[in-house]
Amino acid sequence: MIDDLNKIAAKMRVDMLNMAYSAGKSGAHIGPALSLTEIMTALYFSVMNFNPQNPGDDCRDRLILSKGHGVMAQYAAMKQLGMISDDELLSFKHNNTKLYAHPSMNSEMGIEFSSGSLGQGLSLGVGCALALKLKKNNSRVYVILGDGECNEGSVWEAAMLASFQKLNNLTVIIDKNNIQYDDFTENVLSMNPLDKKWESFGFDTEIVNGHNIEQLLQVLNKKSEKPTAIVAETVKGKGVSFMENNPQWHNGILSKELFDTAINEIGGVL
Amino acid sequence: MIQITPQNIRMWSLLGSCGAFGAAAESVVQENSNIVMLTADLCSFAGLSRFSKMYPDNFFNVGIAEQNMVGVAGGMAKEGLIPFVTTYATFASMRALDQIKVNMGYMKLPVKLVGMTAGLSVGILGATHISIEDIAAIRSIPNICILSPADSLETVKCVEAAVQIAGPVYLRLSGSMNNPPVYKADYDFVAGKAITLKDGEDITIIATGTMVHNSLRAAKLLEEKGISAKVVNMHTLKPLDVDAVKSACSSKMIITVEEHSVIGGLGGAVAEVLAGIEKKPEHLIIGVSDSYKPAGEYKYLLEQYGLLPEQIAEKIEQNYKK
Numbered sequence: 001m002i003d004d005l006n007k008i009a010a011k012m013r014v015d016m017l018n019m020a021y022s023a024g025k026s027g028a029h030i031g032p033a034l035s036l037t038e039i040m041t042a043l044y045f046s047v048m049n050f051n052p053q054n055p056g057d058d059c060r061d062r063l064i065l066s067k068g069h070g071v072m073a074q075y076a077a078m079k080q081l082g083m084i085s086d087d088e089l090l091s092f093k094h095n096n097t098k099l100y101a102h103p104s105m106n107s108e109m110g111i112e113f114s115s116g117s118l119g120q121g122l123s124l125g126v127g128c129a130l131a132l133k134l135k136k137n138n139s140r141v142y143v144i145l146g147d148g149e150c151n152e153g154s155v156w157e158a159a160m161l162a163s164f165q166k167l168n169n170l171t172v173i174i175d176k177n178n179i180q181y182d183d184f185t186e187n188v189l190s191m192n193p194l195d196k197k198w199e200s201f202g203f204d205t206e207i208v209n210g211h212n213i214e215q216l217l218q219v220l221n222k223k224s225e226k227p228t229a230i231v232a233e234t235v236k237g238k239g240v241s242f243m244e245n246n247p248q249w250h251n252g253i254l255s256k257e258l259f260d261t262a263i264n265e266i267g268g269v270l
Numbered sequence: 271m272i273q274i275t276p277q278n279i280r281m282w283s284l285l286g287s288c289g290a291f292g293a294a295a296e297s298v299v300q301e302n303s304n305i306v307m308l309t310a311d312l313c314s315f316a317g318l319s320r321f322s323k324m325y326p327d328n329f330f331n332v333g334i335a336e337q338n339m340v341g342v343a344g345g346m347a348k349e350g351l352i353p354f355v356t357t358y359a360t361f362a363s364m365r366a367l368d369q370i371k372v373n374m375g376y377m378k379l380p381v382k383l384v385g386m387t388a389g390l391s392v393g394i395l396g397a398t399h400i401s402i403e404d405i406a407a408i409r410s411i412p413n414i415c416i417l418s419p420a421d422s423l424e425t426v427k428c429v430e431a432a433v434q435i436a437g438p439v440y441l442r443l444s445g446s447m448n449n450p451p452v453y454k455a456d457y458d459f460v461a462g463k464a465i466t467l468k469d470g471e472d473i474t475i476i477a478t479g480t481m482v483h484n485s486l487r488a489a490k491l492l493e494e495k496g497i498s499a500k501v502v503n504m505h506t507l508k509p510l511d512v513d514a515v516k517s518a519c520s521s522k523m524i525i526t527v528e529e530h531s532v533i534g535g536l537g538g539a540v541a542e543v544l545a546g547i548e549k550k551p552e553h554l555i556i557g558v559s560d561s562y563k564p565a566g567e568y569k570y571l572l573e574q575y576g577l578l579p580e581q582i583a584e585k586i587e588q589n590y591k592k
Contacts (some may be wrong), residue, residue, distance in 0.1 A: 014306070114375060117371075120341050120369060125345060127341065130330065131351050135349065154337040160335070241491050
């Protein structure tokens, strides 16, 4: 099973590179999408109750991608689920596309909310989790944040409320790739120790290797009486050597040459 | 259905717009259990003390965190609840403005944002607490309906309307306790349709919120000076009743009066309509001048900004004679 999931992850990386290349000179947030690959794989292909044929089903688990710039990883998962065609995939960041550079709320695609303005997804997730409890709906809410995004004060406003309201139907996943727009988080505004911060805000907190699907499944399937925070240690640009851990690939332009190099590397994994 | 009786109207006027809001909240939730009330540590201020005890499942105090409150309401609205979000108008609007843009404007999530004590009524607390910029800020964001009731009865009507409106709403509550009533009996309220409260031949005064009452009094004073003024209650600032503005163009002067900055509020909205009309009368914008004045009590501040009935009448008379 883990092998199958790793194969899906590899295909998703190819999808992302195709999208980034298709975006052309406007560039694409390829680094922060690649770091999310295994997290998205684990959620969409194992953990979440999500029916691609009926993405608006009220029983679905809710996934909120608060770090909206990583959306290529979500589109890639949808492509692998058969929800997005090849042609559609390559319309990413083109005029009139459904595939915005930051996700745009779309119930047919199962995109819960629009994002792009950082620090807002956890509040939405808390609102969903409270409403689900009120409606006695047992669905779960997953919110993916970036580590840089955790600079936003509104994240912590929402975190306080989540634990105060004992939202045990809420899981926060922090894609801790240690790089934000300008530079390494260490050189901009370090949040370390990030796990201790979430713990002190009342979350059941786990640290995992965010590229190890087995570890991810283990913590994602764990039950808790509290809201859960998973600090997923990831590598920005994971899978493409020249992008890995390189702040320049937060948002980058893929030339034909670089695209071919990257595809060859991923192909090696396939 | 809430009972609109002379006693209730008197009681709501005494309580002011916040108290009237609380009474309306208790009424609407009885008919629709999806209605929830959120507040940022202002439960009693928002008139929701009794609501919070009667309907604890439908009440959420999120603490002093307005940005989060708007986002939480967005999530709830997506899940089919009808969330009312309450705090001081200045924090409701500007503290959480990006959340308002993204959740209510961009995603059109049907959050009902309630700005208490809009305008100058809490001016004794200083410029941090007055709200003279909220209409301008929210009006510039697409897709948000803005309601600005003239008195406590209209506040009740606006809460009922906000439940019915499918999209996002900003409900701007101005005035304080002992809110002077404009309406003394039940009447038809339709969001987006301005109400002519008094007919007049010479000029048209278009007012909103507390300034409807002051404009009616100003109109009376103007009658004594031989100026016949029509008074229109523009209770919906967006979408604006464009026809009401167009029909005002047959008067010799249009005056807008609001307890909000002269920039970007009712005056701005009316001026935007007039800009596209070839034959139009002079438009006088009366409101809070573009300034923060020293802290002071409500009536004192209204006077400082020239918004008492006599001052409104005088300003109109001066300009009309020109």
